[in-house]
Amino acid sequence: MTISYEMPALGYEVEKKMQTQNEKGSVANLSGSGFLMPDTNSFGHNFRDYDAESARREGVENFYRANHINQTYDFVNKMREAYGKLNRMEMSIWECCELLNDVVDESDPDLDEPQIEHLLQTAEAIRKDYPDQDWLHLIGLIHDLGKVLLHPTFGGLPQWAVVGDTFPVGCAFDESIVHHKVVYANVKMHQLPTKVSLLIGCPVKYVTVFISMDAQYFKENLDDSNPLYNTKYGAYSEGCGLNNVMMSWGHDDYMYLVAKENNANLPSAALFIIRYHSFYSLHRSGAYRHLMNDEDVENLKWLRIFNKYDLYSKSKVRIDIEIVKPYYLSLIDKYFPAKKIKW
Numbered sequence: 001m002t003i004s005y006e007m008p009a010l011g012y013e014v015e016k017k018m019q020t021q022n023e024k025g026s027v028a029n030l031s032g033s034g035f036l037m038p039d040t041n042s043f044g045h046n047f048r049d050y051d052a053e054s055a056r057r058e059g060v061e062n063f064y065r066a067n068h069i070n071q072t073y074d075f076v077n078k079m080r081e082a083y084g085k086l087n088r089m090e091m092s093i094w095e096c097c098e099l100l101n102d103v104v105d106e107s108d109p110d111l112d113e114p115q116i117e118h119l120l121q122t123a124e125a126i127r128k129d130y131p132d133q134d135w136l137h138l139i140g141l142i143h144d145l146g147k148v149l150l151h152p153t154f155g156g157l158p159q160w161a162v163v164g165d166t167f168p169v170g171c172a173f174d175e176s177i178v179h180h181k182v183v184y185a186n187v188k189m190h191q192l193p194t195k196v197s198l199l200i201g202c203p204v205k206y207v208t209v210f211i212s213m214d215a216q217y218f219k220e221n222l223d224d225s226n227p228l229y230n231t232k233y234g235a236y237s238e239g240c241g242l243n244n245v246m247m248s249w250g251h252d253d254y255m256y257l258v259a260k261e262n263n264a265n266l267p268s269a270a271l272f273i274i275r276y277h278s279f280y281s282l283h284r285s286g287a288y289r290h291l292m293n294d295e296d297v298e299n300l301k302w303l304r305i306f307n308k309y310d311l312y313s314k315s316k317v318r319i320d321i322e323i324v325k326p327y328y329l330s331l332i333d334k335y336f337p338a339k340k341i342k343w
């Protein structure tokens, strides 16, 4: 189990990992749902543990460097204009799921399997716990389809322009945005601040403290020195609504445009989940709330529900695609009435 503590006085994040008796493959029950959350991902590491002893660590760090430097307000405008035309191809949602099988998301430390496995794992886990919210099952299936931007048919965009955590552009970058440079140290209990020791509230043998240091990649982003875009509100105003905020370009915003422009019959919470599901500084750290309107606040509740399935269903649960396919085809028919949609 991993517990995170914010330590404002010291300005870094502390994660305490309590080693329980049955570590590997053990599951924890998320409060409020029957969803069993595995402790480890496909590689046997803790979820979103960017500092795990993984061969991919360096790659992930390089990825975020390119991402933070190149995602500018102008870049996003250009990409939205180019890809918002939806003139690349026409195909059904299911055909897109199959196309996505060729794609691997290099930024994700939790996943090393074909995308369709992740899509169906997410959708099926939601279906089990929320049987009546069929639109949410469909979002499980389609939320990552925008990753076709990596495919040669869609111009084969670099990973940093397709995947990874997203954040607003056009206003100051919040310090909660990954990827920090992370170092870690083993710390004895008595070395922790008293407040944190009390919070733990149960006997533990040792504590691993992760210290995040801002890697300052955003300093090299042109917007960071532009007075139009480097203030708290930048190009926006208080409560303007996230709909009016430009997000760093990637599969989330692209799939949002695809669903919206093809007139999908989806509720507003569904579009919200698609567009912001990688916006971790919002749904994990609560940043950028000053830009939200009342509808965003409501929709964020659904996003938080969705997110735990998106994150924690990336495990070795195999899905028999042929068995579940008819159900998902019926949902696609219901919410995307056109046989082929524009991409």
Ligand SMILES: [Fe+2]
Residues within 6 Å of the ligand: 143, 144, 251, 277, 278
């Ligand atoms: Fe995603």
Ligand SMILES: [Fe+2]
Residues within 6 Å of the ligand: 118, 143, 144, 310
């Ligand atoms: Fe996902």
